[in-house]
Amino acid sequence: MKTYILILLMALTFAACKKGDQAPYQSQGAIIGDDIRLCALESGHCGGLEITIKDDPTKNPPPFYYIETDLAQLGISAGSKFPVNVILDWKHDPTDANYIIVTNVRVD
Numbered sequence: 576m577k578t579y580i581l582i583l584l585m586a587l588t589f590a591a592c593k594k595g596d597q598a599p600y601q602s603q604g605a606i607i608g609d610d611i612r613l614c615a616l617e618s619g620h621c622g623g624l625e626i627t628i629k630d631d632p633t634k635n636p637p638p639f640y641y642i643e644t645d646l647a648q649l650g651i652s653a654g655s656k657f658p659v660n661v662i663l664d665w666k667h668d669p670t671d672a673n674y675i676i677v678t679n680v681r682v683d
Contacts, residue, residue, distance in 0.1 A: 601663065603663075605627050606658060608658075609623075623641055623644055624642050625642075640675040641675075660682070663680040
């Protein structure tokens with residue numbers, strides 16, 4: 576009987592453990608579409624993506640930011656339909672307040 580109790584306690588202890596090496600993502604967001612501002616000037620090459628950030632801590636944040644990348648570079652299928660809900664780590668681009676740099680992203 577003591578053996579069963581010991582095994583049960585060990586199993587409960589193991590089940591309660593969580594991986595400590597995975598930090599949560601910084602924000603939730605949605606990639607809402609292509610940045611089409613440069614499409615006409617760049618012979619069909621558009622200038623990246625538009626993304627919204629939920630609970631953006633920035634003072635007076637814009638309705639969306641631009642990111643200079645495409646879906647494939649983020650590891651997201653190019654055939655995905657917008658909006659694409661994501662969780663991500665990001666920082667402001669120091670050269671332009673309307674752009675962010677995505678450092679880690681996962682489809683939510």
